[in-house]
Amino acid sequence: MFHQHYENELLGVITKKLNSAFEVSIDYRIIQCRLAGGLKRNKPKQSAKQGKDASLTGITVGDEVRVRLIGSNEGVITALLPRRSGFGRRAALSMPDKYPHEQIIAANIDQVLAVFSVAQPDPHWNLLDRYLVACEDAGVSAVICMTKVDLIEHQNPQSVQETTPILDDFRRIGYPVILTSVRTGEGLDELRSILSGRLSLVIGKSGVGKSSLLNALPAGGGLRVGDVNPITGKGRHTTTHLEMLPLKGGGAVIDTPGMREFGLWDIAADELAARFPEMRDFLGKCKFGLSCVHDEEPGCAVRKAVMDGRISPRRYRSYLRLRGAA
Numbered sequence: 001m002f003h004q005h006y007e008n009e010l011l012g013v014i015t016k017k018l019n020s021a022f023e024v025s026i027d028y029r030i031i032q033c034r035l036a037g038g039l040k041r042n043k044p045k046q047s048a049k050q051g052k053d054a055s056l057t058g059i060t061v062g063d064e065v066r067v068r069l070i071g072s073n074e075g076v077i078t079a080l081l082p083r084r085s086g087f088g089r090r091a092a093l094s095m096p097d098k099y100p101h102e103q104i105i106a107a108n109i110d111q112v113l114a115v116f117s118v119a120q121p122d123p124h125w126n127l128l129d130r131y132l133v134a135c136e137d138a139g140v141s142a143v144i145c146m147t148k149v150d151l152i153e154h155q156n157p158q159s160v161q162e163t164t165p166i167l168d169d170f171r172r173i174g175y176p177v178i179l180t181s182v183r184t185g186e187g188l189d190e191l192r193s194i195l196s197g198r199l200s201l202v203i204g205k206s207g208v209g210k211s212s213l214l215n216a217l218p219a220g221g222g223l224r225v226g227d228v229n230p231i232t233g234k235g236r237h238t239t240t241h242l243e244m245l246p247l248k249g250g251g252a253v254i255d256t257p258g259m260r261e262f263g264l265w266d267i268a269a270d271e272l273a274a275r276f277p278e279m280r281d282f283l284g285k286c287k288f289g290l291s292c293v294h295d296e297e298p299g300c301a302v303r304k305a306v307m308d309g310r311i312s313p314r315r316y317r318s319y320l321r322l323r324g325a326a
Protein backbone atom coordinates (compact mmCIF):
# COMPACT_ATOMS: atom_id res chain seq x y z
CA MET A 1 0.00 0.00 0.00
CA PHE A 2 2.21 2.62 -1.37
CA HIS A 3 2.04 5.09 -4.14
CA GLN A 4 4.33 6.13 -6.87
CA HIS A 5 3.81 8.46 -9.75
CA TYR A 6 3.72 7.01 -13.22
CA GLU A 7 2.33 9.34 -15.82
CA ASN A 8 -0.39 10.51 -13.46
CA GLU A 9 -1.10 7.01 -12.31
CA LEU A 10 -0.82 5.52 -8.84
CA LEU A 11 0.04 2.06 -7.59
CA GLY A 12 -2.36 0.25 -5.31
CA VAL A 13 -3.43 -3.14 -4.02
CA ILE A 14 -6.78 -4.73 -4.79
CA THR A 15 -8.59 -5.25 -1.51
CA LYS A 16 -12.00 -6.31 -2.74
CA LYS A 17 -13.42 -7.87 -5.85
CA LEU A 18 -17.05 -7.31 -6.72
CA ASN A 19 -18.88 -8.52 -9.78
CA SER A 20 -17.68 -5.87 -12.15
CA ALA A 21 -15.73 -3.56 -9.89
CA PHE A 22 -12.78 -3.53 -7.55
CA GLU A 23 -11.76 -1.67 -4.45
CA VAL A 24 -8.14 -0.63 -4.53
CA SER A 25 -6.21 0.59 -1.53
CA ILE A 26 -3.93 3.42 -2.52
CA ASP A 27 -1.97 4.86 0.34
CA TYR A 28 -4.60 3.64 2.86
CA ARG A 29 -7.39 5.19 0.83
CA ILE A 30 -9.99 2.96 -0.82
CA ILE A 31 -10.61 3.84 -4.45
CA GLN A 32 -13.52 2.32 -6.41
CA CYS A 33 -12.16 1.04 -9.69
CA ARG A 34 -13.16 -0.64 -12.88
CA LEU A 35 -10.91 -2.28 -15.40
CA ALA A 36 -9.70 -0.44 -18.46
CA GLY A 37 -11.11 -1.93 -21.65
CA GLY A 38 -7.88 -3.65 -22.57
CA LEU A 39 -7.69 -5.71 -19.42
CA LYS A 40 -9.97 -8.65 -19.82
CA ARG A 41 -11.02 -10.39 -16.67
CA ASN A 42 -11.84 -14.03 -15.92
CA LYS A 43 -10.43 -15.35 -19.16
CA PRO A 44 -7.49 -17.43 -18.03
CA LYS A 45 -5.46 -18.64 -20.98
CA GLN A 46 -2.62 -20.19 -19.07
CA SER A 47 -1.64 -21.05 -15.58
CA ALA A 48 -0.33 -17.97 -13.81
CA LYS A 49 2.05 -18.60 -10.97
CA GLN A 50 5.17 -16.85 -9.91
CA GLY A 51 6.84 -15.05 -12.72
CA LYS A 52 4.18 -15.64 -15.33
CA ASP A 53 2.05 -12.95 -16.81
CA ALA A 54 -0.80 -12.45 -14.41
CA SER A 55 -2.78 -10.40 -16.90
CA LEU A 56 -3.74 -13.63 -18.61
CA THR A 57 -5.86 -14.68 -15.67
CA GLY A 58 -8.46 -12.94 -13.59
CA ILE A 59 -7.23 -9.99 -11.64
CA THR A 60 -7.93 -10.65 -8.00
CA VAL A 61 -7.54 -9.54 -4.41
CA GLY A 62 -3.90 -9.02 -3.51
CA ASP A 63 -2.93 -8.00 -7.00
CA GLU A 64 -0.91 -4.85 -7.34
CA VAL A 65 -2.23 -2.58 -10.03
CA ARG A 66 -1.71 0.78 -11.66
CA VAL A 67 -4.68 3.11 -11.35
CA ARG A 68 -5.63 6.26 -13.21
CA LEU A 69 -7.71 8.40 -10.91
CA ILE A 70 -10.94 9.93 -12.13
CA GLY A 71 -12.37 12.10 -9.44
CA SER A 72 -11.43 11.81 -5.79
CA ASN A 73 -12.38 8.22 -5.06
CA GLU A 74 -12.84 6.57 -8.41
CA GLY A 75 -10.35 5.18 -10.83
CA VAL A 76 -9.55 2.91 -13.73
CA ILE A 77 -7.17 -0.02 -13.43
CA THR A 78 -4.80 0.33 -16.36
CA ALA A 79 -2.17 -2.30 -15.65
CA LEU A 80 -1.40 -5.28 -13.51
CA LEU A 81 2.04 -5.64 -11.92
CA PRO A 82 3.82 -9.01 -11.95
CA ARG A 83 2.73 -11.38 -9.21
CA ARG A 84 5.04 -12.71 -6.52
CA SER A 85 2.74 -15.63 -5.79
CA GLY A 86 -0.65 -16.90 -6.75
CA PHE A 87 -2.79 -19.35 -4.88
CA GLY A 88 -5.42 -21.07 -6.95
CA ARG A 89 -7.92 -23.81 -7.30
CA ARG A 90 -9.39 -25.64 -10.19
CA ALA A 91 -12.43 -23.56 -10.89
CA ALA A 92 -15.81 -24.45 -12.22
CA LEU A 93 -15.10 -28.04 -13.10
CA SER A 94 -18.29 -28.19 -15.08
CA MET A 95 -16.98 -25.55 -17.46
CA PRO A 96 -13.61 -26.87 -18.61
CA ASP A 97 -13.72 -24.79 -21.77
CA LYS A 98 -14.22 -21.60 -19.90
CA TYR A 99 -11.74 -22.32 -17.12
CA PRO A 100 -9.24 -24.83 -18.45
CA HIS A 101 -6.74 -24.09 -15.73
CA GLU A 102 -6.62 -23.03 -12.19
CA GLN A 103 -8.22 -19.83 -11.14
CA ILE A 104 -6.10 -17.65 -8.93
CA ILE A 105 -8.00 -17.02 -5.71
CA ALA A 106 -5.60 -14.46 -4.33
CA ALA A 107 -2.33 -12.94 -5.44
CA ASN A 108 0.85 -12.02 -3.64
CA ILE A 109 -0.03 -13.79 -0.44
CA ASP A 110 2.68 -14.72 2.04
CA GLN A 111 0.90 -17.61 3.72
CA VAL A 112 -2.28 -19.62 3.85
CA LEU A 113 -4.16 -20.08 7.09
CA ALA A 114 -5.96 -23.42 6.80
CA VAL A 115 -8.82 -23.39 9.27
CA PHE A 116 -10.47 -26.52 10.67
CA SER A 117 -12.64 -26.93 13.75
CA VAL A 118 -11.84 -29.70 16.22
CA ALA A 119 -15.58 -30.42 16.32
CA GLN A 120 -18.83 -29.24 14.75
CA PRO A 121 -17.82 -30.13 12.10
CA ASP A 122 -15.12 -32.70 12.84
CA PRO A 123 -11.89 -32.03 10.96
CA HIS A 124 -11.57 -33.30 7.43
CA TRP A 125 -7.90 -34.29 7.36
CA ASN A 126 -7.79 -35.30 3.71
CA LEU A 127 -9.03 -31.87 2.77
CA LEU A 128 -6.25 -30.36 4.88
CA ASP A 129 -3.74 -32.53 3.00
CA ARG A 130 -5.18 -31.21 -0.24
CA TYR A 131 -4.86 -27.60 0.93
CA LEU A 132 -1.26 -28.24 1.94
CA VAL A 133 -0.41 -29.76 -1.42
CA ALA A 134 -1.86 -26.67 -3.08
CA CYS A 135 0.27 -24.46 -0.81
CA GLU A 136 3.40 -26.43 -1.66
CA ASP A 137 2.49 -26.15 -5.31
CA ALA A 138 2.05 -22.40 -5.06
CA GLY A 139 5.25 -22.04 -3.04
CA VAL A 140 3.32 -20.41 -0.20
CA SER A 141 3.81 -21.41 3.42
CA ALA A 142 0.89 -22.82 5.35
CA VAL A 143 -0.29 -22.52 8.94
CA ILE A 144 -2.85 -24.95 10.35
CA CYS A 145 -5.37 -23.24 12.58
CA MET A 146 -7.66 -25.45 14.66
CA THR A 147 -10.75 -23.64 15.97
CA LYS A 148 -13.33 -24.36 18.68
CA VAL A 149 -10.84 -26.18 20.92
CA ASP A 150 -13.29 -25.49 23.75
CA LEU A 151 -15.46 -28.17 22.08
CA ILE A 152 -12.83 -30.89 22.12
CA GLU A 153 -14.94 -33.15 24.33
CA HIS A 154 -17.76 -32.87 21.79
CA GLN A 155 -15.74 -34.56 19.10
CA ASN A 156 -16.86 -38.04 18.24
CA PRO A 157 -14.82 -40.51 20.33
CA GLN A 158 -12.78 -41.81 17.44
CA SER A 159 -11.67 -38.40 16.27
CA VAL A 160 -10.76 -37.25 19.81
CA GLN A 161 -8.25 -40.07 19.91
CA GLU A 162 -6.81 -39.34 16.53
CA THR A 163 -6.64 -35.54 16.62
CA THR A 164 -3.53 -35.10 18.76
CA PRO A 165 -1.31 -37.60 16.90
CA ILE A 166 -2.46 -36.24 13.55
CA LEU A 167 -1.61 -32.68 14.58
CA ASP A 168 1.75 -33.92 15.87
CA ASP A 169 2.39 -35.45 12.46
CA PHE A 170 1.75 -32.09 10.80
CA ARG A 171 4.07 -30.35 13.26
CA ARG A 172 6.81 -32.89 12.61
CA ILE A 173 6.52 -32.27 8.88
CA GLY A 174 7.08 -28.59 9.63
CA TYR A 175 3.62 -27.04 9.49
CA PRO A 176 2.87 -24.74 12.42
CA VAL A 177 -0.35 -25.68 14.23
CA ILE A 178 -2.30 -23.15 16.29
CA LEU A 179 -5.10 -24.20 18.63
CA THR A 180 -7.73 -21.51 19.05
CA SER A 181 -11.10 -20.77 20.56
CA VAL A 182 -12.96 -17.50 20.31
CA ARG A 183 -14.96 -18.64 23.35
CA THR A 184 -11.95 -18.90 25.67
CA GLY A 185 -9.52 -16.67 23.77
CA GLU A 186 -7.00 -19.50 23.61
CA GLY A 187 -4.43 -19.12 20.86
CA LEU A 188 -5.61 -15.74 19.65
CA ASP A 189 -2.37 -13.96 20.63
CA GLU A 190 -0.37 -16.61 18.83
CA LEU A 191 -2.61 -16.22 15.81
CA ARG A 192 -2.20 -12.44 15.83
CA SER A 193 1.55 -12.70 15.92
CA ILE A 194 1.68 -15.22 13.08
CA LEU A 195 -0.56 -13.01 10.93
CA SER A 196 1.23 -9.79 11.79
CA GLY A 197 2.93 -8.02 8.92
CA ARG A 198 1.95 -10.67 6.38
CA LEU A 199 -0.74 -11.09 3.78
CA SER A 200 -2.57 -14.30 4.66
CA LEU A 201 -5.25 -16.15 2.78
CA VAL A 202 -7.77 -17.81 5.08
CA ILE A 203 -9.30 -21.03 3.77
CA GLY A 204 -11.66 -23.52 5.31
CA LYS A 205 -15.09 -24.95 4.90
CA SER A 206 -18.18 -23.04 5.87
CA GLY A 207 -18.97 -23.33 9.57
CA VAL A 208 -15.47 -23.99 10.86
CA GLY A 209 -15.43 -20.55 12.47
CA LYS A 210 -13.44 -18.40 10.04
CA SER A 211 -15.65 -15.36 10.45
CA SER A 212 -15.64 -15.66 14.23
CA LEU A 213 -11.87 -15.89 14.18
CA LEU A 214 -11.36 -12.92 11.89
CA ASN A 215 -13.80 -10.83 13.86
CA ALA A 216 -11.80 -11.58 17.00
CA LEU A 217 -8.72 -9.95 15.49
CA PRO A 218 -8.32 -6.20 15.88
CA ALA A 219 -8.83 -4.44 12.58
CA GLY A 220 -6.27 -2.04 11.22
CA GLY A 221 -6.61 1.15 9.24
CA GLY A 222 -8.18 1.07 5.84
CA LEU A 223 -11.47 -0.51 6.78
CA ARG A 224 -14.52 1.58 6.27
CA VAL A 225 -16.48 2.58 9.34
CA GLY A 226 -19.64 1.18 7.80
CA ASP A 227 -18.18 -2.29 7.86
CA VAL A 228 -18.32 -2.43 11.63
CA ASN A 229 -21.51 -2.97 13.48
CA PRO A 230 -20.77 -1.66 16.98
CA ILE A 231 -23.91 -3.10 18.55
CA THR A 232 -23.52 -6.77 17.79
CA GLY A 233 -19.86 -6.81 16.95
CA LYS A 234 -20.82 -8.85 13.92
CA GLY A 235 -20.84 -7.91 10.31
CA ARG A 236 -17.38 -6.49 10.16
CA HIS A 237 -17.22 -8.11 6.82
CA THR A 238 -19.66 -9.99 4.70
CA THR A 239 -18.68 -13.36 3.37
CA THR A 240 -20.12 -12.83 -0.07
CA HIS A 241 -17.06 -11.24 -1.65
CA LEU A 242 -13.38 -11.91 -1.61
CA GLU A 243 -12.02 -9.17 0.56
CA MET A 244 -8.82 -8.12 2.22
CA LEU A 245 -9.07 -7.03 5.84
CA PRO A 246 -6.17 -4.98 7.18
CA LEU A 247 -5.02 -5.95 10.68
CA LYS A 248 -4.06 -3.66 13.49
CA GLY A 249 -0.30 -3.46 13.67
CA GLY A 250 0.24 -4.44 10.05
CA GLY A 251 -0.58 -7.29 7.76
CA ALA A 252 -3.92 -8.28 6.34
CA VAL A 253 -6.08 -11.34 5.88
CA ILE A 254 -8.12 -12.38 2.89
CA ASP A 255 -11.26 -14.35 3.65
CA THR A 256 -12.49 -16.86 1.08
CA PRO A 257 -16.27 -17.00 1.10
CA GLY A 258 -18.14 -19.77 -0.59
CA MET A 259 -15.10 -21.87 -1.30
CA ARG A 260 -16.96 -25.09 -1.89
CA GLU A 261 -14.84 -27.01 -4.29
CA PHE A 262 -11.16 -27.42 -3.99
CA GLY A 263 -9.57 -29.48 -6.70
CA LEU A 264 -5.99 -30.00 -7.63
CA TRP A 265 -4.86 -29.25 -11.10
CA ASP A 266 -2.22 -30.51 -13.41
CA ILE A 267 0.00 -32.06 -10.77
CA ALA A 268 1.83 -35.02 -12.24
CA ALA A 269 2.30 -38.04 -9.98
CA ASP A 270 6.03 -37.46 -9.51
CA GLU A 271 5.41 -33.83 -8.67
CA LEU A 272 2.64 -34.76 -6.26
CA ALA A 273 5.02 -36.74 -4.05
CA ALA A 274 7.33 -33.72 -3.89
CA ARG A 275 4.38 -31.70 -2.55
CA PHE A 276 4.49 -33.91 0.53
CA PRO A 277 7.54 -32.46 2.33
CA GLU A 278 8.06 -35.60 4.41
CA MET A 279 8.49 -37.66 1.21
CA ARG A 280 11.13 -35.46 -0.39
CA ASP A 281 14.08 -37.16 1.31
CA PHE A 282 13.08 -40.49 -0.20
CA LEU A 283 12.33 -39.45 -3.75
CA GLY A 284 14.78 -40.86 -6.26
CA LYS A 285 15.84 -43.57 -3.80
CA CYS A 286 13.26 -46.10 -4.93
CA LYS A 287 14.33 -49.13 -6.95
CA PHE A 288 12.66 -47.66 -10.01
CA GLY A 289 14.09 -44.24 -9.31
CA LEU A 290 12.07 -41.24 -10.36
CA SER A 291 9.62 -43.37 -12.31
CA CYS A 292 8.32 -44.91 -9.07
CA VAL A 293 4.89 -43.61 -8.12
CA HIS A 294 5.27 -45.13 -4.63
CA ASP A 295 2.28 -47.37 -4.88
CA GLU A 296 2.92 -51.10 -5.31
CA GLU A 297 6.37 -51.03 -6.89
CA PRO A 298 9.00 -53.25 -5.27
CA GLY A 299 11.82 -51.48 -3.50
CA CYS A 300 9.89 -48.26 -2.95
CA ALA A 301 11.76 -46.04 -0.50
CA VAL A 302 8.65 -44.04 0.31
CA ARG A 303 6.62 -47.09 1.24
CA LYS A 304 9.53 -48.39 3.29
CA ALA A 305 9.59 -45.08 5.17
CA VAL A 306 5.88 -45.56 5.88
CA MET A 307 6.59 -49.05 7.24
CA ASP A 308 9.46 -47.68 9.35
CA GLY A 309 7.20 -45.05 10.85
CA ARG A 310 9.00 -42.13 9.26
CA ILE A 311 6.03 -41.14 7.12
CA SER A 312 2.53 -41.13 8.57
CA PRO A 313 0.40 -43.92 7.07
CA ARG A 314 -2.53 -41.52 7.00
CA ARG A 315 -0.59 -38.98 4.96
CA TYR A 316 0.61 -41.74 2.66
CA ARG A 317 -2.97 -42.93 2.08
CA SER A 318 -3.90 -39.35 1.37
CA TYR A 319 -1.11 -39.19 -1.21
CA LEU A 320 -2.40 -42.35 -2.91
CA ARG A 321 -5.90 -40.96 -2.98
CA LEU A 322 -4.76 -37.66 -4.50
CA ARG A 323 -2.66 -39.51 -7.04
CA GLY A 324 -5.74 -41.39 -8.10
CA ALA A 325 -7.61 -38.12 -8.49
CA ALA A 326 -4.84 -36.26 -10.30
Ligand SMILES: Nc1nc2c(ncn2[C@@H]2O[C@H](COP(=O)(O)OP(=O)(O)OP(=O)(O)O)[C@@H](O)[C@H]2O)c(=O)[nH]1
Binding pocket: 147, 148, 149, 150, 151, 180, 181, 182, 183, 184, 204, 205, 206, 207, 208, 209, 210, 211, 212, 213, 239, 257, 258
Ligand atom coordinates in the same frame (compact mmCIF):
# COMPACT_ATOMS: atom_id res chain seq x y z
N1 LIG B 1 -17.80 -23.42 20.71
C1 LIG B 1 -17.29 -22.62 19.76
N2 LIG B 1 -18.05 -22.28 18.71
C2 LIG B 1 -17.51 -21.46 17.78
C3 LIG B 1 -16.19 -20.98 17.88
N3 LIG B 1 -15.94 -20.21 16.79
C4 LIG B 1 -17.07 -20.23 16.05
N4 LIG B 1 -18.02 -20.97 16.65
C5 LIG B 1 -19.38 -21.23 16.16
O1 LIG B 1 -19.31 -21.92 14.92
C6 LIG B 1 -20.35 -21.51 14.04
C7 LIG B 1 -19.75 -21.09 12.71
O2 LIG B 1 -18.92 -19.98 12.92
P1 LIG B 1 -18.58 -18.94 11.74
O3 LIG B 1 -17.56 -18.02 12.26
O4 LIG B 1 -19.82 -18.36 11.19
O5 LIG B 1 -17.99 -19.95 10.66
P2 LIG B 1 -17.44 -19.63 9.20
O6 LIG B 1 -16.33 -20.58 8.97
O7 LIG B 1 -17.11 -18.21 9.05
O8 LIG B 1 -18.66 -20.00 8.31
P3 LIG B 1 -19.14 -19.23 6.98
O9 LIG B 1 -19.43 -17.83 7.37
O10 LIG B 1 -20.37 -20.02 6.58
O11 LIG B 1 -18.00 -19.37 6.01
C8 LIG B 1 -21.08 -20.39 14.76
O12 LIG B 1 -22.23 -20.92 15.35
C9 LIG B 1 -20.08 -19.95 15.83
O13 LIG B 1 -20.73 -19.43 16.98
C10 LIG B 1 -15.41 -21.35 19.03
O14 LIG B 1 -14.23 -20.99 19.22
N5 LIG B 1 -16.01 -22.17 19.93
Ligand SMILES: [Zn+2]
Binding pocket: 286, 292, 293, 294, 295, 297, 299, 300, 301, 302, 303
Ligand atom coordinates in the same frame (compact mmCIF):
# COMPACT_ATOMS: atom_id res chain seq x y z
ZN1 LIG C 1 8.72 -45.21 -4.56
